[in-house]
Amino acid sequence: xxxxxxxxxxxxxxxxxxxxxxxxxxxxxxxxxxxxxxxxxxxxxxxxxxxxxxxxxxxxxxxxxxxxxxxxxxxxxxxxxxxxxxxxxxxxxxxxxxxxxxxxxxxxxxxxxxxxxxxxxxxxxxxxxxxxxxxxxxxxxxxxxxxxxxxxxxxxxxxxxxxxxxxxxxxxxxxxxxxxxxxxxxxxxxxxxxxxxxxxxxxxxxxxxxxxxxxxxxxxxxxxxxxxxxxxxxxxxxxxxxxxxxxxxxxxxxxxxxxxxxxxxxxxxxxxxxxxxxxxxxxxxxxxxxxxxxxxxxxxxxxxxxxxxxxxxxxxxxxxxxxxxxxxxxxxxxxxxxxxxxxxxxxxxxxxxxxxxxxxxxxxxxxxxxxxxxxxxxxxxxxxxxxxxxxxxxxxxxxxxxxxxxxxxxxxxxxxxxxxxxxxxxxxxxxxxxxxx
Numbered sequence: 001x002x003x004x005x006x007x008x009x010x011x012x013x014x015x016x017x018x019x020x021x022x023x024x025x026x027x028x029x030x031x032x033x034x035x036x037x038x039x040x041x042x043x044x045x046x047x048x049x050x051x052x053x054x055x056x057x058x059x060x061x062x063x064x065x066x067x068x069x070x071x072x073x074x075x076x077x078x079x080x081x082x083x084x085x086x087x088x089x090x091x092x093x094x095x096x097x098x099x100x101x102x103x104x105x106x107x108x109x110x111x112x113x114x115x116x117x118x119x120x121x122x123x124x125x126x127x128x129x130x131x132x133x134x135x136x137x138x139x140x141x142x143x144x145x146x147x148x149x150x151x152x153x154x155x156x157x158x159x160x161x162x163x164x165x166x167x168x169x170x171x172x173x174x175x176x177x178x179x180x181x182x183x184x185x186x187x188x189x190x191x192x193x194x195x196x197x198x199x200x201x202x203x204x205x206x207x208x209x210x211x212x213x214x215x216x217x218x219x220x221x222x223x224x225x226x227x228x229x230x231x232x233x234x235x236x237x238x239x240x241x242x243x244x245x246x247x248x249x250x251x252x253x254x255x256x257x258x259x260x261x262x263x264x265x266x267x268x269x270x271x272x273x274x275x276x277x278x279x280x281x282x283x284x285x286x287x288x289x290x291x292x293x294x295x296x297x298x299x300x301x302x303x304x305x306x307x308x309x310x311x312x313x314x315x316x317x318x319x320x321x322x323x324x325x326x327x328x329x330x331x332x333x334x335x336x337x338x339x340x341x342x343x344x345x346x347x348x349x350x351x352x353x354x355x356x357x358x359x360x361x362x363x364x365x366x367x368x369x370x371x372x373x374x375x376x377x378x379x380x381x382x383x384x385x386x387x388x389x390x391x392x393x394x395x396x397x398x399x400x401x402x403x404x405x406x407x408x409x410x411x412x413x414x415x416x417x418x419x420x421x422x423x424x425x426x427x428x429x430x431x432x433x434x435x436x437x
Contacts, residue, residue, distance in 0.1 A: 053160040053169040053188070056109050056117070056141070065124050065137065072241040073165065073195050074208040075110035075251070081124060083136025091131045093143040093230075094275065094309055095257060096328040096360075100283035100301035101248075102352045105241065109141065111234045111253040111281070113212040115171055115186045118144040126418035126435030129382045130324055130364055131309070133414045135437050146218045146226050146261060147184065149177040165206070167192040184216045194240070205240035205247055205289070228259040245293060249286035255279040271313040280304045295341065301334035301353065320368040327361035333392075354395015359387045362414070379419045387411040 057076040061068045068076040069084060077084055090108040091097065099106040121140040123130065128138020153176045160169035173186035188211065195206040211234075218228040232255040239248040257277035264270065285299035307328030314321040334353035340346075362384020369377045389409040390396045400406050418435035 053158055053171055054114065055190070056112060056114055056120075059114060060109065060120065060139075063120070063122055065122050066139070071105070071243040072208070072239070073192060073203075073206040074210070074236070074239050075105065075107060077104055077107040078109055078139060080122065080128070080137035080139065087134065087136040089128055089132040089134035089138040090141075091138070092141045092232075092255060092279075093257070094131045094140060094311070094324075094326070095255070095277045095279065096132060096305055096307050096326075096330070097253075097255065097279045097281070098303045098305060098330050098332060100281040100303040100332065100334065101251075101285065102299070102301060102334050103244070103246075103285070105239075105244070105248055105285065106251050106281070106283050109139075110236070110251065111255065112141055112232065113188050113234070115173065115188045115212065116141075116143060116214045116232055118142050125433070126380070126416050126437045127420070127433065129380065129416050129418070129437065130322070130366070131326065132360070133362065133382060133384060133386070133416060133437065143230060144184070144216065146220075146228055147175070147177050147182045148179060148218070148220055148226070149182070150179050151175075151177045162192075165192040165195045180220045182218050185214070187211065187213045203242050205242045208236060208239040210234070210236035210239075224262055224264045226261045228257075228261065230257045230259070231255070240289075245290065246285045246287045246297065246299070247289060248284065249288075250282060250284040252282045253279065268314060268316075269312050270315050271311075273311040274308070276308050278304075278306050296339040298337045298339075299334065299352070301332070303330065303332045305330045318370040320370075322364075322366045322368075324364040325362075326364070328358075329360075330356075330358040332356045332358070350398055351392055351395035354390050354399065355392035357389045357391055359389075361385055374424055376422045376424075377420070378422070379417070381415075381417040383413070383415045385411065386414050 057068060060066050060078055061076070065080055067079045067082070069079055070076050078088070078090065080088055085104055085107075092108065092112060097108050097111070099108060119142050121142060122128070123138040125137055128134050131138060131140060153174070155175070156173045158171040161167065167190075169188070169190050171186065171188040173184070175184045176182060190211070191209045193207050195203045197203050212232070214230070214232045216228070216230050218226055220226045232253070234253045236251040237249065239251060241247055255277075256279065257275055259273060259275040262272040281303040283301045285297070287293050287297060305328055307326065309324055309326035312323045314323070332353045333355045334351070336350055336352050338348040340348075362382055364380065364382040366380035367378065371377055387409065390399070396406070396408050416435070416437035418433060420431060420433040422431045423429060
């Protein structure tokens with residue numbers, strides 16, 4: 001045993017010695033170095049992902065500022081600072097998207113998958129107002145940037161299986177990257193039966209099935225300009241919610257966008273990004289598979305959003321400015337039909353969202369001021385106009401039963417600001433922030 005240890009130590013020492021480069025005193029002309037191109041696609045951090053095909057819910061659950069509300073085995077709802085849904089601003093690559101469920105059974109995070117995303121940006125409180133107004137914070141699910149890698153055609157295939165719930169996952173990705181054009185297509189499929197808790201106890205209505213397909217392409221207009229197009233189609237069926245009295249028979253989303261990018265380090269505006277987007281969601285709640293409910297209900301919902309944003313980055317001396325002018329128009333409609341157990345009684349119908357139209361336009365500005373190599377002072381402000389209108393008169397009348405003085409439209413001027421001081425050293429750092437929204 002002693003001889004083996006001596007041999008291993010000798011090999012390690014010799015490997016270390018031969019790894020050292022000989023001292024070279026010759027001076028090289030560094031003005032004529034060859035260009036080095038690094039090719040690679042940055043994915044969501046493998047350190048944060050338990051497995052290659054882990055869900056976006058698993059990924060977000062490990063974020064320090066995010067907690068997940070679990071009503072089932074699928075579509076967990078994110079919460080920041082113990083605030084969720086209407087108090088958060090959850091976006092997909094800066095695009096506003098609104099769920100079509102009145103009972104929060106389809107958070108925005110459920111309409112993307114890890115295969116779509118490059119990273120997730122989480123802003124606490126008023127730090128999260130870059131893409132829209134919020135109180136609790138903002139979560140931006142960011143898509144990959146332009147990929148003109150000139151790496152040709154690449155493909156990858158993943159399979160996953162978990163014994164609990166007979167959970168099956170499969171993913172396929174194909175990518176072509178050239179000097180002027182790139183195309184990326186990927187798809188992922190997930191299916192799970194009922195989950196089993198401790199002592200092999202089956203959790204009823206925890207099954208789900210889902211597939212997600214995305215297509216991203218881009219064309220380089222010039223050395224500093226490019227045009228990107230993205231399409232994401234996500235469809236989930238037979239989604240069970242053991243914590244609720246209803247399930248979901250369909251949750252479907254189509255997310256599209258076209259983006260113009262400009263970057264130039266030698267100009268006053270370092271980068272400019274302009275995006276036009278559209279997304280539509282269909283969500284149907286269903287209790288037909290529940291054996292015993294007080295009253296049967298069908299609750300479909302629809303949400304359509306049109307929007308744009310213009311982002312610009314300006315660097316001047318120690319200042320780093322970010323400007324974002326954005327706006328969106330959303331139409332939300334949801335219905336509820338109740339079927340009494342007595343067949344002689346008529347069905348009851350009402351609008352839970354009576355064709356609500358939302359129009360918003362706002363401006364965001366942020367400045368990161370570098371005091372020195374250890375200290376950064378930043379400040380941001382957002383101001384915008386938000387208007388809601390109820391376009392369905394029947395729905396308005398039903399709401400006026402509960403709110404007699406309710407008008408069919410209301411406009412607001414929204415404002416928020418924040419300031420942050422960050423101090424960083426090699427072994428520690430601390431930050432102080434103040435905000436209002």
